[in-house]
Amino acid sequence: MQHTLSFAAVQQAKRHAKALKNTFPNLAHTQRLDKAAVELFGVRDYHELNKRYEQFINRDVDTPGGPNSISHCRFCDYRFAADVKEDQRLHRERHERFLAAVETLGYRPGSHMERKRLKQDGHHQASHSQVLADQVAGVLMVTRGWFDRSLSSAISGGYWKKHPNFDAYVAMIVPHLETIFQRQVAEIISQYGRTDGVIPKDDTYWSPR
Ligand SMILES: [Zn+2]
Known part of the structure; x- marks a missing residue:
């Protein structure tokens, strides 16, 4: 073999x-x-x-x-x-x-190191770029880092089949984004919508009820 x-x-x-x-x-x-x-x-x-x-x-x-x-x-x-x-x-x-x-x-969540890099680069881009679209892309990189951590934890916990996909997760994390990225959040909402009441605003993990 x-x-x-x-x-x-x-x-x-x-x-x-x-x-x-x-x-x-x-x-x-x-x-x-x-x-x-x-x-x-x-x-x-x-x-x-x-x-x-x-x-x-x-x-x-x-x-x-x-x-x-x-x-x-x-x-x-x-x-x-x-x-x-x-x-x-x-x-x-x-x-x-x-x-x-x-x-x-068909997707592997980023490792701790990869997530750290996403968050650092994303924060930098969100606060230093002059163009709103680039700032939004930075916010989405940070959000990707949180999403990957949340999904990793769902895989370890054995409930990944219920975990939302990235687009649905972005809508759920809007309450948290509003506390950090006030200038870009309206654009995120226009692209992904908003889902209140699933992920609390002081949290970034999705978990089953
Ligand atoms: Zn392994």
Whole structure:
């Protein structure tokens, strides 16, 4: 098997192993997993499949050298001790959540660093540009940073399917924008509308009720 294992591929192997229960009732669960791994992916056994899957899960993990170093996953923005089993498990769980969400949404929320940059650049553009349209674009960059943080938290919390998309979020964040960006907010409202009563004006997180 030369292609990279995807999240869907491993789910597929697990489902196939379950289906094999009917045709091979005498096999143990681990044997069915082995059989599924061989039949679907041509690997030696499930252990091999799992090993490749681990590689796939960890392909965006940076681990700096030195003792007690903290690894960081660029994909799901998680910091953890890569040599601690419990941390590996927590990363894997979070990473799978992000994989499922990003695959469905076709969008990956920016990491902490990316969001910080969006907010800094956006604030700068909103307050220094002479042109209203550019100021509005700056406000939207700041808003994108908040949106990404809110969506990340929804993915970690397991309620991302209910999270509003960006356009709907902008309308909901208008009460908060009015407290910071008085000069640009009318233009934002004309483009995105306003939705009161969902996100409180002192907050930037959307959360389910
Ligand atoms: Zn990750």
